[in-house]
Amino acid sequence: MASCKGLLARPVGAVRGHRLGAIALALTVAITGGLYAAGTRQDANTITLYSGRGESLVAPLIEEFQRETGITVAVRYGGTAELAVLLQEEGARSPADLFWAQDAGALGAVANGGLLRGLPDDVFAGVPTIYRGGRGLWIATSGRARVLAYSPTAVTNDGFPTSVFDLTDPQYRGRVGWAPTNGSFQSFITAMRVEHGDDSTQRWVEAMIANDVQSYRSNTAIVEAIAAGEVAFGITNNYYLLRFQASDPDFPVAQRFFAPGDTGNLVNVAGVGVIAGSANTENAERFVRFLLDRSAQQYFTSEVYEYPITDAVAQNPRLESFARLLEVSPQIELDRLEDLEGTLALLRRAGAL
Template identity: 25%
Template sequence: MNAFMPSRLPGRPTPASRRAFLGGLVGGLPFIIAACGGTEAPAASPTSAPAPSTPAPSIRPPTAAPSAATPVPSAAILEKELVIYSSRKESLMEPTVEAFQKKTGVKVSVKSGGSAELRLLIGQEGGASKADIYYTTDYVDAELLRQKGLLAPFQSSLTDGVPAEFKAPDGAWTGVIGRSRNIMVNTTLVKPADYPASVFDLADPKWKGRIAITRLTDGTPVWLASLILLKGEEATTAFLTTLFKINGMKALNGGSNVADAVAQGEFAAGFVNHYYYVPKKRAGAPVDLIYPDEATGGIGTLVIPLTVAALKSAPHPNVARAFIDFVLSPEGAAPMMTQEGEFPLRPGIPLGDHGADGVRTIDKIRRPAAFDIDKLLAARDRAIELYTPLFT
């Protein structure tokens, strides 16, 4: 069976053996966020934290269960090679690539790098790019490539099943799997009756010295941007100032450190992407996962998609489209769920043994309405500018 060798920038992607790949694994790749300087926000009292006032998001109804396997074009139609530029951690991408190779016989090569780094490379390469597929952990980068006209719209019965907020209007990029932004609590330190129902509950003085959050990585900037769009900049600044300046919230390096600290009882609660909770819960740690702001008037739980797109200049367009359909199928989603407990964005695909107690499928998560991508990008940049002093 063919395997692949992820290559680091610069250089061309090269296929190699599975053994060679395993010898070269590196650590996880967070969202690539360029932190900018800013001025410190003025202090506020606990009562200055915003109370939820936006209309309650609706729960999307589930769709019919997808078929167990997805057909791909015949071998006569498919090209024999596929080149992927991927910002997903190499060890997490490998099982998906191997499954696709086994199903199709196509030789897959992967070039790994940061999401923004690969986006810039694709822009520099233009029509001469060797890439067929751009697989990114930051969908904003996929949108930026779409706006430059570098992605090829693609729609199928499988992409049609992805909720509208997780794909480009023209089908140029499509969400594959998702990460929800949750509150993780230590059940030894927090009784169920005291669980925070909203992120804004953590502005209460009873949480002083008991909260942790990741620095401006792991989806934190996108989450902050969503708060700005949903609650306004003034209310978001007041809320964060209360958390940091009055309640002493600590910013740690990475979601795994936040999950470790909560599981070990160093903090009672922490803001994390759900997949950091999964291994702790499986290992028997005293932790629970909260989906905040689901009550009437709440802002809902943010879900961040990992996305896939075919390049307009793809040398192998047929196999690129086949790969997109494959990763959206239950068969193709299984390797991704196995690795980190992430969930498919197509409703109706069960988690099976891949999740952990308390993790929901996409159709069971009450989410905000879709954001205008340009406004979200501007709000993310503004959040980094404003809140870097608080997070450092």
């Protein structure tokens, strides 16, 4: 596979205030391989992919698949939650053949809506059970962990929270950033609901807002805000900081886990499934297999700083060991993160969206 370095996205400014608006169905659409009209199917040599993964991140892989197979991939990019809602709205009319989601929760929601078809058994060969969707309807493509990013110059050794729940303490007032419209954040909230219940989760969200948490559009923007001194902490995914450090080893941000087992250390996955109404399942399944092949898995860990989901490739040495992940992560089955609608409703009630 051709080198994909330098193609990772880094723009996105911060959004002050806590009400970022409910998810809209009117999406900004980027199409690779030609335009298509919603509700229409492509020819047999074209597959339509709804991608909740960013274009700068996955376009190199999609282009490589097209070169290797001659199959055209028409891509509709958008937020993972937005696309999950769109698929549910479209139902059997959807032109999509595949859904590539940023998190397991959205995949579970789409699967529970009867919108995904079972994948062939051979697709799961060599993939640990933790990375397989329930009923064989989807499969992980890479893994990642939630972390606490922080400013080494603004935080002393005795100033770290033990738990994500500690961030509501007055000492952290106005010093923490989050991205409530982000799919990974929403899956983290779903995990909190699973572990601690809706009432406790809503109280935590409301307490964070009362403690003047700063809202940003993305995890990237959170890390940039820490570097700029806007906030001292941010709850984000492990790989965002590593991307900055790849181009600037002295980038002024660090990251760490909360105490072992804390919900703030959630390990989640990106994953893909074939749409139940796809008229081109053979080529759609070829794309799924491509994402699990050695070259794609090596790309995820080497260039994106995510965890490979097979042992066919060497993990990036800059990542924490998988054993360490298992030690610190909460014991939550990914299939239990499926109630995306319930999480969005909670975030709206609490005033985070």
